[in-house]
Amino acid sequence: MLTHSEISNFNKYGFLIKRMYLAESCLDEMQHVAVHHLENHISPIEFEADLKYPGAPDSSNAPGGKTSRRLLQAYARDLSFQRWAKNHTLGENLRQLFATKNDLFLSQCHHNCVMTKAKTYSSATLWHQDNRYWSFEEENLVSVWLALGDENKKNGCLYVIPGSHRLEIHPERFNEALFLKNNDVQNELLIKNAEAAELQKGDVLFFHSRLFHAAERNNTSETKLSVVFTYHESGNNPIIGSRSAEQPSIQISRASKSDK
Ligand SMILES: O=C(O)CCC(=O)C(=O)O
Numbered sequence: 001m002l003t004h005s006e007i008s009n010f011n012k013y014g015f016l017i018k019r020m021y022l023a024e025s026c027l028d029e030m031q032h033v034a035v036h037h038l039e040n041h042i043s044p045i046e047f048e049a050d051l052k053y054p055g056a057p058d059s060s061n062a063p064g065g066k067t068s069r070r071l072l073q074a075y076a077r078d079l080s081f082q083r084w085a086k087n088h089t090l091g092e093n094l095r096q097l098f099a100t101k102n103d104l105f106l107s108q109c110h111h112n113c114v115m116t117k118a119k120t121y122s123s124a125t126l127w128h129q130d131n132r133y134w135s136f137e138e139e140n141l142v143s144v145w146l147a148l149g150d151e152n153k154k155n156g157c158l159y160v161i162p163g164s165h166r167l168e169i170h171p172e173r174f175n176e177a178l179f180l181k182n183n184d185v186q187n188e189l190l191i192k193n194a195e196a197a198e199l200q201k202g203d204v205l206f207f208h209s210r211l212f213h214a215a216e217r218n219n220t221s222e223t224k225l226s227v228v229f230t231y232h233e234s235g236n237n238p239i240i241g242s243r244s245a246e247q248p249s250i251q252i253s254r255a256s257k258s259d260k
Contacts, residue, residue, distance in 0.1 A: 001096065001201050002093050010206060014210065015207040016209035017204070018204045020203065021089075021090075023202075024201075026080065027146075030080045032176060034114045034225050038068055041066075042077070045070070046068070046113075047069060048068070048069045053124060054123055055123040056069075057121055064128065068118065069116060069122075070116060071113055072110050073108070075108060081227065085229050085250070091253030092253070094142060098231075102234045104231050105231065105233070106249060106252050107232060108249065109245070109246050110145075111143055111228040111229055114225055114227055116224075117155065117223065117225075119220060119221050121209055125213075125215045127213070127214045128179050128187075128213070129164075129165075130180040130213075130230070131209045131210055132174075134243075135243065136236050138236045138239065140232070142231050142232075143209065143228060144229050144231070145158065145226070147199035147205075148203050148226060149224060151200075151224055154220050155222070156224060157197055157198050157199065157215065158196075159212045159213060159215065160197050160207060161193050162193050185232065
């Protein structure tokens with residue numbers, strides 16, 4: 001179980017890192033599946049060239065044009081991902097972070113992926129909040145980022161701005177794609193507070209859906225793999241008709257009767 005201080009740090013800073021969260025054998029199993037799916041181009045895959053974030057190939061015909069950014073629909077890909085998504089300790093920890101005894105659900109529509117930051121052709125992701133394209137009754141979701149290998153400044157680990165999930169940012173400070181604008185003095189001041197969320201294999205980063213985060217390209221010769229799932233409470237439903245409701249959420253943790 002998480003301690004009181006871990007929970008209060010999550011509430012204050014919008015993220016929490018838990019070290020050595022999962023057994024090596026489970027990590028290796030997911031890594032093995034991810035590599036197999038990458039090598040065999042098993043769809044659905046989001047390619048770097050689809051999004052064209054900074055550093056990505058210009059088109060799918062350009063060199064590196066078939067570089068994966070994310071293996072989508074991780075939950076449906078393999079039992080190893082399903083076991084992790086429904087891991088009992090993870091469910092209990094999430095219920096602590098949501099401060100709820102309600103049932104929890106995994107969104108199949110958001111993240112639900114293996115992030116694949118490849119050598120040479122990976123892109124940088126600018127400062128954003130994940131909620132920007134998500135439609136739920138409340139902006140209160142938690143993502144769980146599991147490192148299948150080490151993540152550091154060289155290979156494009158996430159950077160986070162502690163406490164930024166609590167900020168209200170004026171719409172003028174965002175560009176059309178809802179990233180924080182460059183050349184904005186207030187944004188520059190905010191970004192100065194960023195911290196690198198460096199992880200080792202098996203570490204987990206929990207982060208709130210309003211937390212500002214970003215990442216650099218992978219400047220090493222090895223692809224970085226991370227499994228990312230996003231959870232919401234039973235009372236916080238996706239808005240009907242929105243992209244967030246395109247696929248049903250999956251129940252992962254049923255509150256026991258004695259808890260209710
Ligand atoms: O690894 C990255 O480039 C960041 C990914 C990210 O922040 C996201 O997909 O929301």
